[in-house]
Amino acid sequence: MNILFAASEAVPVAKTGGLADVAGSLPKALGPLGADVRVIMPFYGEITSCQKEQFRLIGSFNIRLGWREQYCGLLEAVIDGIHYYVIDNEFYFKRGYLYGYEDEAERFVFFCVAVMESLSYLNFKPDIIHCHDWQTGLIPFLLRTRYRDDPAWEGVRSLFTIHNLKYQGVFSQDVLRDLLGIGPEFFTPEGLEFFGGGSCMKAALLYADKLTTVSNTYAQEIQGRAYGEKLDGVLRKRATDLSGIINGIDAISFDPMQDPEIAFPYRDSLAKKRLNKLALQRELGLPESEETPVLGLVSRLVEQKGLDLLEAIMEPLLSDRLQLVVLGTGETRYEDMLRAAMEKHPLNIAAHFGFDDGLARRIYAGSDMYLMPSQFEPCGLSQLIALQYRSVPIVRETGGLKDTVRPFNEVTGEGNGFCFSRYDAGDLLDTIRRAVTLYENQELWNQITGNAAKEDYSWNRSARSYMRLYRELASQRRERG
Structure with missing residues (x-):
């Protein structure tokens, strides 16, 4: 089974928080279960020069966003046994920080479209694209609209994981319409419209084939008003497609018996x-x-x-x-x-x-x-x-x-x-x-x-849960194909 992870960060390439830990460590746990998992993410300026030297260019093309036409480079490296693809555009990603810029909408619309265009240049055809948080939220939307008849994406199913519902990627409708080249018919209360703006998170909740979040309790909490961040109605409608799978940790990296950063190695002493x-x-x-x-x-x-x-x-x-x-x-x-x-x-x-x-x-x-x-x-x-x-x-x-x-x-x-x-x-x-x-x-x-x-805090159990979900999605692909 081939799985492509789309994420805005992943260890050890770039990290600001827990999303990077998940995107970098879960693929390692899925490999022994029969999945070829590869990660695609932006090529940030803060990536270390040592890591940058490992990447090689495998393709380049231009992407049109509204009136703009931007260069996109696609690079590949194998790091810690995992294939990483990175989207290169210095204008968008060669900056001091990963996030927090006024043109955030343009940066991550570019990234989502670049992911869609990249598949034609990869020697890898995913069965499933697994998207993480709002920065990749437009990928399921694009898969079901602009790229629905693209041979490169034929039969690919989408899974979207909510890591934190509070951060939704809400921008002006005019900005999103311009960048995506779509009309106002997509910005209805039943569509991408969100309190006058447009929501990248909502796009994923509506268009992804399956939804997950990172714990069972949170999956229930976000279907209510207290934790639903005004998307609880959408989540209730998709309740049968939503599941909670708890995160794990990289038990090899976080092993107090082997951790080089601590003075006295130990386990249970x-x-x-x-x-x-x-x-x-x-x-x-x-x-x-x-x-x-x-x-x-x-x-x-x-x-x-x-x-x-x-x-x-x-x-x-x-x-x-x-x-x-x-x-x-x-x-x-x-x-x-x-x-x-x-x-x-x-x-x-x-x-x-x-x-x-x-x-x-x-x-x-x-x-x-x-x-x-x-x-x-x-x-x-x-x-x-x-x-x-x-x-x-x-x-x-x-x-x-x-x-x-x-x-x-x-x-x-x-x-x-x-x-x-x-x-x-x-x-x-x-x-x-x-x-x-x-x-x-x-x-x-x-x-x-x-x-x-006595407990196992690694990815072992959760990776098996993801594999069951991937197989369910893949079987739906075969039935529809």
């Missing part, structure tokens, strides 16, 4: 894990103590991640006997909040602003508990990495957090973390304090981390 805690405390200038519980947080510093709850409890939290270690970047108000907390409580909190993969891994290895009090969380990868490193998650029960973290029950001994359900600062503080209390009971803490050790 809490004694060695605490040596990593001492090393982390030393690195960040905190008092070194095996007994002091360390709470880790590696995240974008934005409201979605529950930073407002943390802000509300910062004073009582740091008055307790614990340490808080934070790595991330985001909204100025939260960075300023953390700086003020460090100034007032230098022995209890250390925050580093930016992205540092090595430090992130040392926080997973050195923290006793890991904090994710999210407003919503489609899946979340951090709690899975934390569990892999035996850092016990403290989470709000939403989306993938609810599906992967089970509250510890002192009576039955079941559970791998601590959970609260209401989005409430007091409930968060109470949950943290319960975790700290149980941390002081070595026998119970060993039981919690032992429960985490």
